[in-house]
Amino acid sequence: MTVFKVFYQHNKEEVVVREHTQTMYVEAQTEEQVRRYLKDRNYNIEFITKLEGTHLEYEKQSEHFNVEQAE
Template sequence: MAVFKVFYQHNRNEVIVRENTQTIYVEARTEEQVRRYLKDRNYNIEYITKLEGAHLDYEKQSEDFNVEQAE
């Protein structure tokens, strides 16, 4: 399993505006599994990145670091 950071907008039908970008963390095996997990949410996904090593350690220090489990 890996942790992925997902950058998204709340409304799939709106144009992406960087200032409105939100992030969530999802634990899954693949990026495809993350996308399937979020499919039913009305998110406009900008980017998904796999967190590893020092990058993951850095993100864990954030008070917003809360990992959702993809099934």
């Protein structure tokens, strides 16, 4: 499995404001699986990036690093 970092806004209906961007971490096999996992939430997904190597290790140090499992 791979860890993906998702950048999103809480409401699909609102205009994207960079200062309101939230992040979350999802473990899945592909970006498509992450999108399917989140499709029922009212999120406006801005960007999804795969975390690996030193970038993943850096993110793990964050107090906000909490990984959800995509099913």
